[in-house]
Amino acid sequence: MKLELGRVESYIHEKLKREKLHFVLIDPDDVTPDVAGEIARMSEEVGVDAIMVGGSTGAEGDVLDGVVKAIKESSSLPTILFPGSHGGISRHADAIFFMSLLNSTNPFFITGSQALGAFTVKRYGIEPIPMAYLIVEPGETVGWVGDAKPIPRHKPKIAAAYALAGQYLGMRLVYLEAGSGSPKPVPSEMISLVKHVIDVPLIVGGGIRTGEQARNAVKAGADIIVTGTAIEKAGSLEKAREKLEELNKGIKG
Ligand SMILES: CC(C)=CCC/C(C)=C/CC/C(C)=C/CC/C(C)=C/COP(=O)(O)OP(=O)(O)O
Numbered sequence: 001m002k003l004e005l006g007r008v009e010s011y012i013h014e015k016l017k018r019e020k021l022h023f024v025l026i027d028p029d030d031v032t033p034d035v036a037g038e039i040a041r042m043s044e045e046v047g048v049d050a051i052m053v054g055g056s057t058g059a060e061g062d063v064l065d066g067v068v069k070a071i072k073e074s075s076s077l078p079t080i081l082f083p084g085s086h087g088g089i090s091r092h093a094d095a096i097f098f099m100s101l102l103n104s105t106n107p108f109f110i111t112g113s114q115a116l117g118a119f120t121v122k123r124y125g126i127e128p129i130p131m132a133y134l135i136v137e138p139g140e141t142v143g144w145v146g147d148a149k150p151i152p153r154h155k156p157k158i159a160a161a162y163a164l165a166g167q168y169l170g171m172r173l174v175y176l177e178a179g180s181g182s183p184k185p186v187p188s189e190m191i192s193l194v195k196h197v198i199d200v201p202l203i204v205g206g207g208i209r210t211g212e213q214a215r216n217a218v219k220a221g222a223d224i225i226v227t228g229t230a231i232e233k234a235g236s237l238e239k240a241r242e243k244l245e246e247l248n249k250g251i252k253g
Pocket residue numbers: 027029053054055056057058082083084085086097098099100101109110113114117118133140141142145146179180228
C-alpha cells in the first residue's frame with residue numbers, strides 16, 4: 001500500500017506552509033465555458049490558488065466537461081471537482097474533493113454517491129482528496145439537496161465534534177459550508193473552535209462576499225477560503241476582477 005499524497009494535495013500543503021489559500025468556485029450551471037475560462041484566467045493573475053468546479057444542480061455531463069476544459073485551457077491552476085453527486089465527475093479535472101456530507105440524514109450523501117462514483121474516478125485517473133463536508137445553518141440549496149441536518153450557528157461544539165470525527169475517519173480536509181449565497185458566512189466562533197480541535201486543513205465557504213469577511217474567517221482560523229457567488233454575480237468581468245482582488249487581499253493580507 002502506498003501512502004503518498006497526490007500532486008494537488010501536496011501543492012495545497014506546500015502552499016499552506018507560507019500563506020492562507022483562496023479557491024474560486026465556478027458553477028457550470030451558471031456560467032458559459034467562455035466566462036468560466038475568463039474567470040479562471042483572471043483568478044490566476046490575481047493570485048488565487050485553485051479553481052473548484054461544481055454545483056448542487058445541473059453540473060454534469062457535457063456542460064461540466066465544457067467548463068472544466070475551458071478552465072484548463074485558460075489557466076494553469078489546479079482544477080478540483082466539487083461534486084453534488086457521482087454525476088459531477090469530469091475526466092478533464094486534476095482532482096476531486098472526495099467528500100462525505102457527514103451531517104446528512106441520507107446515506108446517499110454519506111457513502112452512497114461515493115460508491116457510485118469511485119470506479120469513474122479510478123478510470124479517469126483523477127486525484128481523490130478525502131474531505132469531511134459539514135453544512136452549517138442556513139445551508140441554502142446544498143443543505144436542502146443534501147438532506148442535511150444543518151449545524152446550528154450557535155453550536156460550534158457540534159461542528160467541532162463532526163470535524164474531529166471526520167479527521168479520525170481518515171479525511172484529510174474539513175469543509176465548513178454555510179451554503180452558496182448564504183446571507184451570512186460561518187460564524188467566527190465556530191471556525192475558531194473547529195480549527196483548535198483538528199489537525200487537518202480547514203476550508204470555509206458560503207456567503208463570503210467582501211475582503212473583510214474573508215479576512216475575518218482567516219483570522220478565526222480558516223486555512224482555505226472558498227468564494228463563488230460574489231465573483232459570479234459581480235455584474236461584469238471587470239467587476240469580477242476587482243472582487244477577486246479584494247477577496248484575495250483579504251485572505252493573503
Ligand atoms: C465524491 C462523490 C462522488 C460524491 C459526493 C456527493 C456529495 C457528498 C455531495 C454533497 C451534497 C451536495 C449537493 C453538494 C454540492 C456541493 C456544491 C457544489 C455546492 C455549491 O453549489 P451551489 O452553488 O450551492 O449549487 P447551486 O448553484 O446549484 O445552488
